[in-house]
Amino acid sequence: MSDEVKSKIESLRTTIREHDYNYYVLAQPKIADYQYDQLLKELEKLESEYPQYITSDSPTQRVGSDLTKEFKTINHSIPMLSLSNTYSEEELIDFDRRVREGIGTEEKINYVAELKIDGVSVSLVYEDGYLVQAATRGDGVAGEEITTNVKTIRSVPLKLNRTIIDSQDFSHVEVRGEIFMEIEPFRKLNEERARNDEKVFANPRNSTAGTIKLQDPRIVAKRPLDIFVYYLRSDSAKIQFHDKNLKYLKKLGFKVNTEYKLCADINEVLKYCKLWEERRLELPYEIDGVVVKVNSVNQQRRLGNIAKSPRWAVAFKFKAKQAVTKINSIKWQVGRTGALTPVAELEPVFLAGSTISRATLHNIDEINRKDIRESDTVKIEKGGDVIPKVVEVILDERSENSQIIEIPKKCPVCGSLLFKPDTEVAVYCENQTCPAQLKGQIEHFASRTAMDIEGLGESLIDQFVDLGFLKSYADIYDLKNIREKLISVERLGEKSVDNLLSAIETSKSKPFAKVLYAMGIRYVGAGAAQKIANHFVNIDSLINASEEEIEAIHEIGPSISKSVKHFFNRKENIEILERLKKAGLHFESEQKSSEQKLNGKTFVLTGSLTKFSREEAKEMLIEQGGKVVSSVSGKTDYVIVGENPGSKYDKAKKLGITILSEEELLNLLNE
Numbered sequence: 138m139s140d141e142v143k144s145k146i147e148s149l150r151t152t153i154r155e156h157d158y159n160y161y162v163l164a165q166p167k168i169a170d171y172q173y174d175q176l177l178k179e180l181e182k183l184e185s186e187y188p189q190y191i192t193s194d195s196p197t198q199r200v201g202s203d204l205t206k207e208f209k210t211i212n213h214s215i216p217m218l219s220l221s222n223t224y225s226e227e228e229l230i231d232f233d234r235r236v237r238e239g240i241g242t243e244e245k246i247n248y249v250a251e252l253k254i255d256g257v258s259v260s261l262v263y264e265d266g267y268l269v270q271a272a273t274r275g276d277g278v279a280g281e282e283i284t285t286n287v288k289t290i291r292s293v294p295l296k297l298n299r300t301i302i303d304s305q306d307f308s309h310v311e312v313r314g315e316i317f318m319e320i321e322p323f324r325k326l327n328e329e330r331a332r333n334d335e336k337v338f339a340n341p342r343n344s345t346a347g348t349i350k351l352q353d354p355r356i357v358a359k360r361p362l363d364i365f366v367y368y369l370r371s372d373s374a375k376i377q378f379h380d381k382n383l384k385y386l387k388k389l390g391f392k393v394n395t396e397y398k399l400c401a402d403i404n405e406v407l408k409y410c411k412l413w414e415e416r417r418l419e420l421p422y423e424i425d426g427v428v429v430k431v432n433s434v435n436q437q438r439r440l441g442n443i444a445k446s447p448r449w450a451v452a453f454k455f456k457a458k459q460a461v462t463k464i465n466s467i468k469w470q471v472g473r474t475g476a477l478t479p480v481a482e483l484e485p486v487f488l489a490g491s492t493i494s495r496a497t498l499h500n501i502d503e504i505n506r507k508d509i510r511e512s513d514t515v516k517i518e519k520g521g522d523v524i525p526k527v528v529e530v531i532l533d534e535r536s537e538n539s540q541i542i543e544i545p546k547k548c549p550v551c552g553s554l555l556f557k558p559d560t561e562v563a564v565y566c567e568n569q570t571c572p573a574q575l576k577g578q579i580e581h582f583a584s585r586t587a588m589d590i591e592g593l594g595e596s597l598i599d600q601f602v603d604l605g606f607l608k609s610y611a612d613i614y615d616l617k618n619i620r621e622k623l624i625s626v627e628r629l630g631e632k633s634v635d636n637l638l639s640a641i642e643t644s645k646s647k648p649f650a651k652v653l654y655a656m657g658i659r660y661v662g663a664g665a666a667q668k669i670a671n672h673f674v675n676i677d678s679l680i681n682a683s684e685e686e687i688e689a690i691h692e693i694g695p696s697i698s699k700s701v702k703h704f705f706n707r708k709e710n711i712e713i714l715e716r717l718k719k720a721g722l723h724f725e726s727e728q729k730s731s732e733q734k735l736n737g738k739t740f741v742l743t744g745s746l747t748k749f750s751r752e753e754a755k756e757m758l759i760e761q762g763g764k765v766v767s768s769v770s771g772k773t774d775y776v777i778v779g780e781n782p783g784s785k786y787d788k789a790k791k792l793g794i795t796i797l798s799e800e801e802l803l804n805l806l807n808e
């Protein structure tokens with residue numbers, strides 16, 4: 138009996154899954170809604186009678202009833218990169234040139250052009266063919282687990298259609314894609330919200346972003362979320378081409394946007410971009426551009442990544458939506474690095490879903506180039522989520538007595554002198570203790586992507602700096618000594634002060650990489666901080682490292698290494714560091730340096746490697762604590778020699794440095 142029930146349940150599930158696929162993925166339903174509902178009801182009935190047969194991938198289990206109290210942070214197995222943007226034909230052609238230079242001119246390079254869906258990216262992990270985890274992009278390194286919410290999206294398969302395709306095993310995969318809302322259902326949702334006196338969403342993307350972070354999956358299930366997937370990674374299957382991947386994704390049961398095109402060269406890509414810029418309004422969902430990807434995965438790998446974005450892909454952004462308004466005044470803002478940024482205070486104007494009252498003017502060169510002045514009537518534009526900018530001045534409407542804008546003589550916040558580095562357009566406030574800089578630094582330190590101190594936001598930081606409680610971010614960890622004073626601060630009660638102090642204590646457990654990022658070293662973003670922390674393992678070896686050693690880390694360039702050196706050369710920063718150490722923050726990576734085989738050993742690579750690429754070799758060495766530098770010296774421990782080695786080989790022999798073939802290197806790594 139029970140076997141019979143079990144197989145009936147199984148067959149109902151399979152049938153329902155097929156109809157879900159036809160309806161939500163292919164948009165080609167084969168049965169009427171009524172018939173579908175009957176099938177689902179029958180399954181629900183059987184499952185309620187035989188709850189022992191309920192499985193998490195059953196179509197009845199898409200909507201859970203438990204509230205999510207807190208979204209767990211999870212690390213992405215490999216970072217979720219973002220894309221660099223291009224805005225013109227020339228920039229795309231430049232991208233193509235860089236790709237061809239990177240790959241070598243004799244090789245054929247195909248591109249895949251895809252629509253850039255304006256939604257929220259998500260990572261989906263399938264184990265043994267079952268969806269086990271969905272996560273947001275977060276800062277690219279770590280995101281938030283939103284599995285229960287994502288399970289409610291009907292076009293996301295809970296179980297893959299099949300896991301073997303072309304005798305390749307897809308039972309363990311990570312899939313990435315974009316969650317979005319179609320325009321029409323989004324409009325209906327907003328209408329309903331307006332009727333219920335609820336706040337309406339500015340656009341489908343904001344609505345999507347808000348929805349996937351709701352705590353109640355039952356509400357999420359009612360929202361019209363959808364997905365397009367565009368990325369597949371599998372350790373068990375060999376994947377060679379991106380377009381082939383898209384086909385695999387479709388076969389696995391995912392919804393893949395069908396408008397993608399395999400292009401033989403950049404001219405075909407350009408045609409595709411032009412076509413879709415014209416036709417974007419015909420689509421039932423919003424797109425904000427085209428994504429261009431090198432089709433060969435091998436070529437992708439060889440091109441690699443720079444900091445946060447791949448060298449093998451780029452976004453072509455469509456022209457932004459524009460509006461005309463007036464500049465009321467131009468203010469100079471002081472950021473956390475001390476850089477002064479001119480900002481236009483605008484007569485508020487509605488543009489692409491929101492009211493705009495400020496626009497960045499970037500720097501004085503930009504102001505001069507566009508000849509922007511106070512009281513000017515200007516055309517502004519907003520592209521995606523970037524801060525609105527001034528496109529041009531409408532000169533016919535300029536008043537006669539308008540004045541050319543000049544860089545202020547003094548810091549508008551603290552009155553200190555300004556200085557201008559030779560290599561930059563920006564001017565800086567030279568006062569390290571300028572309250573504006575300090576506030577910016579502390580805000581960064583406490584922010585969600587850094588130390589994540591809940592409750593320590595912009596307005597509280599402003600007050601604490603003004604009251605003299607915070608003179609550096611290290612002071613945060615001494616706030617507990619002035620609890621009474623804090624309680625007396627306007628609007629802060631005992632409870633919120635204690636919550637804040639406990640959030641500060643909790644932040645002490647953040648890993649080394651986060652602490653390094655939080656310290657706000659110029660050019661050191663979250664990704665770079667992670668790489669540096671992985672490599673140097675603890676702060677002392679980082680402080681003692683040379684610029685060259687820092688730069689030898691894969692994807693760390695000279696501006697980062699210079700800036701790191703500069704930062705730790707300053708006495709004030711070392712003092713702050715010592716205080717943070719005393720407070721108990723982590724300045725050592727989890728993985729102990731002594732466990733790394735090649736800890737502190739220096740390598741030089743020469744000749745062409747045949748068993749792996751240079752980048753791969755570097756990564757393998759760095760992973761084990763080794764350092765890769767470009768020239769041979771007495772300090773070099775090993776020289777790895779490929780085919781046709783150059784003068785480095787001769788020098789190594791002369792200096793008596795251990796020389797390893799590729800084979801011997803592998804042996805060393807696998808010892």
Ligand code: IVH
Nearest residue numbers: 218219220251252253254258315367428447
């Ligand atoms: S590929 C390294 N393909 O655009 C590859 N992204 O600006 C990165 N997006 O974070 C993603 N449609 O959220 C890719 N067809 C598409 C996309 C797409 C939309 C989003 C995605 C990404 C952002 C980058």
